[in-house]
Amino acid sequence: MAISPASASAHAGLLGSEPAAGARLGAPPEAVRLSFSELPEASLSEIRVLGPGGAPVQLGRPRKASGDPLALEVPVKRLARGVYTVSWKIFSAVDAHATSGTFAFGVRASPAGVATSEGATTQSSSMFELLARLIFLLGTVALIGGAVAGVARFGGSSGSDLALAAGGWAVAAGGLVLLAAAQRSIADSPLGELLDTSVGQALIWRAAGLALAASALLVAWRKPKVRRAALAVAAGGALGAVLAHVGAGHAGAGGWPSAVAVSAQVSHFAAAGVWFGGLAALLLGFRGAHDSAREAAISRFSVLALASLLVVFATGILRAVDELGSPGELLSSGYGRAVLVKLALIGLIAAIAARNRRPRGPTAFRDLAALPRRARRELALAVAAIAVAALLGTLAPPVSGGSEPAGLSVTGEDFGTTTRVELSTASDEPGPNLFTVQVEDPDSGERIAVDGVSLRFSPLDDPGSPSSSLRLSPGPDDVYVGSGPDLAFDGRWRVDALVERRTGAVEIPLELDLPVPEHFVSTRNAPGSPDPPEYTMQTENGYIRISPDPDRPGPSRVYVSTYTVFENSAATDQLVLTAAAAGDPPTQQPVRRLGISRFVADVDLEAGPFEIGVVARTRDGTRLRGVFQIDIPE
DSSP: OOOOOOOTTTOOEEEEESSOTTTSSSOOOOOEEEESSSSSSSGOOOEEEEEESOBBOOOSEEETTOOOOOOOEBOOOOSSSEEEEEEEEEEETTTOOOOEEEEEEEEOOTTOOOOOOOEOOOOOTTHHHHHHHHHHHHHHHHHHHHHHHHHHTTTTTTSSHHHHHHHHHHHHHHHHHHHHHHHHHTTOHHHHHTTTSHHHHHHHHHHHHHHHHHHHHHHHHHHHHGGGHHHHHHHHHHHHHHHHHHTTTTTTSOOOOOOHHHHHHHHHHHHHHHIHHHHHHHHHTTTTTTTHHHHHHHHOOOOHHHHHHHHHHOOOHHHHHHHHSSTHHHHHHHHHHHHHHHHHHHHHHHHHHHHHBSSSSSSSOOOGGGHHHHHHHHHHHHHHHHHHHHHHHHHHHHGGGOOOOOOEEEEEEOTTOOOOEEEEOOOOOSSSEEEEEEEETTTOOBBBBOOOEEEEEEEOOOTSOOOEEEEEEEEEHHHHEEEEOOSSSEEEEEHHHHHHTTTEEEEEEEEEEOOOOOEEEESSOOOSOOOOOOOEESSSOEEEEEEEESSEEEEEEEEEEOOOOOOOBBBBBEEEEEETTTTOEEEEEEEEEEEESSSEEEEEEOSEEEEEEEEEEEETTTTTEEEEEEEOOO
């Protein structure tokens, strides 16, 4: 996509736009489209397009763009010649944070010199939101700890475990009310309108979890005979509220599947509740109790605390790895530094905990008289760790903030070597892009002034897809620019650059390869085994399976099968297979049909790394593409 990169701290950062920021268009667009790094909430977002005189030219409110859930678009009036400014404010459906920015484009005019701003996280109500998240998390931790203490019977017999759980519920409920107010303020919308969005639904699910916990606590208070079972239900309600809280955040921002990331983060908070909340229940329940009773309670608690400690450490580190992407971001980003502080606090708490409860014998524990004082220090550090966790909820991981993509660049000459062109793109992603062409003399390397430049785009591995053309506009320093969605999907593209001069026109063939996203590949029968290996790739739209037989250097047959997302055979109308040894360009291989979803191609395999690309079009119009990197044994 054409890029106006968001800062690393942005939440729903702007990834691209059509028209591209800074583009000079030869014809007016019918709509302005923006793509973001997180799912935007269309009903609470704004996109304004202002003309040269400052008058708005957009028609209506933003709407979801077809084919891309991360994009919004707004139709515009018929635009006359001039420079137009796009001002946007996006409300994230992931974490309820707002980002905003501006950029400019021109219609038969250059937007150079127009002031713009990169996407930046809106700071209004951020401290209010941080306080609300802290209160909510402290309350749920106390609720979980008190409930677990009652179930595991290390909270004493005075009912302090139930009192702690009830107090935690009240604090969590207050935090939820404050969080709703903070998010309503950020969205700048009525509460009823907010509740109709995915962010509002997350607030409702948090409230449902707390409502279940409240009902269970009431039963535990009124019916002592079922107190333990009721407290277990209360703990489950609290975990439900935590699940809704985590699901409304950045748990799916990294490379893990969303369900795995959410499970890890819920386990992290649940273990923290057992550890920290349980310690508070232990202290409250055994004030003034005999040492023997206190030792027995500590013994029961310590088993759970050790398991919780391991879970907190493991999930905390794993989530940091997933969200940060690289160890260097621990110091280079605000999110990473906050993660580092949190891990340091957890380590310090673990050290105090080990000193508090390390046994001298099978049942004796170190310095019981000093235990309450040290445990209070442990709890104070726990509050600090939870405060950092609340802060992390208001920040975006670097992997979700959007980053400047890598562009593509290719150079070619005409047959007579009279003209050389260099084509550059702003992004290597499919979709709207900004194209820049420089025309040079091959001998001197100096730029040439020409009368016009056009590009024709043809997908090489999708012969059924139509070609498209784009006329570029002259820019400064004899550079030609234009933007359009001509690179519609990943794969290999032939781009013919038509350069027009007074002495005639020349056409220069170029080739671009938009990289395929990384996909999971499972292998059955390792290379070199008696049976042919099978490689199955899971893509967004289905599965592709290849099997080279034999899998050794020389002539081989590569069998290909396609499947739907439900793992049923996918009726396929067209399939293209390319093959290449390491360092060689891919070449298309003839394929033969064996069935509605099975094909075979004759391929000369070479030892070492070998690449097989597959592009399939199913009867319902679905496109499957995968590039297999396999190793051919010698």
